[in-house]
Amino acid sequence: MKIPEQLRREVWEANLAIYRAGLVTMHSGNASGVDRRRGLVVIKPSGMDYDKLRSEDMVVTDLEGRKVSGRWQPSVDLPHHLYIYKHRPDIGGVIHTHSNYATSFALLNRPIPVYLTAIADEFGAEIPCVPYADNQGDHMGEGILKYMGNAPAVLLAQHGVFTFGATPRAALKAAVMLEDVAKTCHLALLLGKPRPLPAKEVRKWYERYHTTYGQTRR
């Protein structure tokens, strides 16, 4: 079977990027992507050093998790990625991290309201927290699907975060921005009582960001 080279490279780059951005340490976290046409998923191998990862170390499986290509075992979090891909055909990239500030909210089972215009821009809604789920079967995938709203990110209680996007690159953007806004919100909560933006204001930012922002119009 032909390996999805372009996707493999994108998934590799997303894995390097979460490491360089400080969202993961040692072997924690993972990025994946799906090739819907061929029904293939590419994901980081389990327990390997980020700074030694090569594109060809990525593991390719089908949507049932059967290995199609790659020398290594896939991430043990593969079932959660697969569950999301199977139930959300609009999602093409998934990232899992334990990034510190976002996970500090998750540890308290606490969502992140739309306190900042940057949250309105990227997420468009409160970032929900999925109640604690263990690592058995589809428990985690089911929890994510159930609590996932419109925002391309969820917190996982006492665990970490998952972010989503149409591509691995889009999921990366959500992962980086989630930690960035979580940090600012955390710092503000230590000094006072921030207030969420009204829903009407949230829509203004979200709409601008998803229509006029970027280079898609050219």
Place this chain on the structure above:
Amino acid sequence: MKIPEQLRREVWEANLAIYRAGLVTMHSGNASGVDRRRGLVVIKPSGMDYDKLRSEDMVVTDLEGRKVSGRWQPSVDLPHHLYIYKHRPDIGGVIHTHSNYATSFALLNRPIPVYLTAIADEFGAEIPCVPYADNQGDHMGEGILKYMGNAPAVLLAQHGVFTFGATPRAALKAAVMLEDVAKTCHLALLLGKPRPLPAKEVRKWYERYHTTYGQTRR
């Protein structure tokens, strides 16, 4: 029309610098500069990766925002930059970031008093917080102009910061120092009750910094 090469390079360098200094992540933030003689503004393109930006990717517009040169769409924050340039002829460079510590004050709609000699040095006055403004028309530019005092920086409630200077480089210095002093003030506020410097002391530092400091005398 001749492209302002020198300014384009300065604006590009200021954009790289805010990224390297950790003041922005992914696509957030932007730096611009104005060439008053030619009536041209140079600004970062919208939604592009900082680490791939080249000098020639900068967008050149006139003071009404009409593109004069450049392959890309300009930052969606261009109108706020233009508003400042049109109303403050002394300003030649503008920077916008969501840097975490400064924005944590902004999220609480809270100015930063002159707690530190470094604030007196660079800013010479309290750093004000502009009340929340949406992204429509000139709302943000008007708010910035109305609340901007003598300090080359303002906080934007629930949003981020803008800094100013005679050049993009000067605006960069204000952006870096703003985050630096915001961090120290935040840390102190967690431990106790800092007191602002008396106005007389603020003047001593500001005057030394703006007369004998640096290499301008040589």
Place this chain on the structure above:
Amino acid sequence: MKIPEQLRREVWEANLAIYRAGLVTMHSGNASGVDRRRGLVVIKPSGMDYDKLRSEDMVVTDLEGRKVSGRWQPSVDLPHHLYIYKHRPDIGGVIHTHSNYATSFALLNRPIPVYLTAIADEFGAEIPCVPYADNQGDHMGEGILKYMGNAPAVLLAQHGVFTFGATPRAALKAAVMLEDVAKTCHLALLLGKPRPLPAKEVRKWYERYHTTYGQTRR
């Protein structure tokens, strides 16, 4: 006597890694490893710059601390490393740091409960805090042995941390993950009251991590 080249290189790399990961500054901290067959220990030299360390600067001693090879004096913490190696034949690598977040718990004589799945994964149990011990004789080694539980890490009151593993690389992983989870727990404790995972849940994560995780099955 033949120098254990492979181990020397591993110990050198672990010393570089704790510096690059920001767990140590200037001359603080140290990593060591033991060659059980030959009865040799390799450790960082005392008070030398991390960024100038070469593999050949590592000091080789026997298990009584007598120098066997190397130009420099060994770390003054060598006796604590030796004590651990002599009393725990399962341990092949030891790391000592003053990493900030973990040491902030140690300064308060406060263990880190299993608040996070990442703590369950790597440590499998609360990370205990050894009561203050001075630097005389075997006081520190004895305290570490007495309080060390199943987790490959201990906090040292008002001092820092020690981590352990079958190899220097494994001790490094524990050192990096300890600081990472300590940071997330610290941030959460500032915002609310996190709750430890139930023992049954801790076992699920620990077992998965120590059986199906990584590449050992291939």
Place this chain on the structure above:
Amino acid sequence: MKIPEQLRREVWEANLAIYRAGLVTMHSGNASGVDRRRGLVVIKPSGMDYDKLRSEDMVVTDLEGRKVSGRWQPSVDLPHHLYIYKHRPDIGGVIHTHSNYATSFALLNRPIPVYLTAIADEFGAEIPCVPYADNQGDHMGEGILKYMGNAPAVLLAQHGVFTFGATPRAALKAAVMLEDVAKTCHLALLLGKPRPLPAKEVRKWYERYHTTYGQTRR
């Protein structure tokens, strides 16, 4: 007059090191050293970018501050460095920074007690805080001399820190360790009430660190 090349290089390296260690931003902070035999002081030029500094940009003055060599104006903080060199013949290197965690204590006019063994090691005593002094005449130098104890560092209220050593390199070590211990102490103070080490314990660590530590015995 012959330029003290070796010292100039050491001072340049200390200036680069405080920048790379994140103790200073933009143009803040400065490192100097003295050549007692020739009566010459080497210091950073005023208001110049750290990442563009070359060894030959350092400014050489006599102990009265008269420029002996160098193209640039010296740091405006030169008078404070000179005051220390003139009154403390044991000091050969001085560093000034606004490093965030240490300065957060300074902003509150609050010394840092010997909470940690690392403070006992390097500083051997509480790090005192000099009450607010303005930038006129010898006010700052006098305050530093008056409050300086045995620790090679002082905090300056609402301002920053000065550290000292027999060489610029030793002053650098004190500056890096000061910020490191200030961070750990700050983090602990947010979670609880740390207690200083008893004086007897402080002496044990200080004596070990200043007798058996490092490579001086070889």
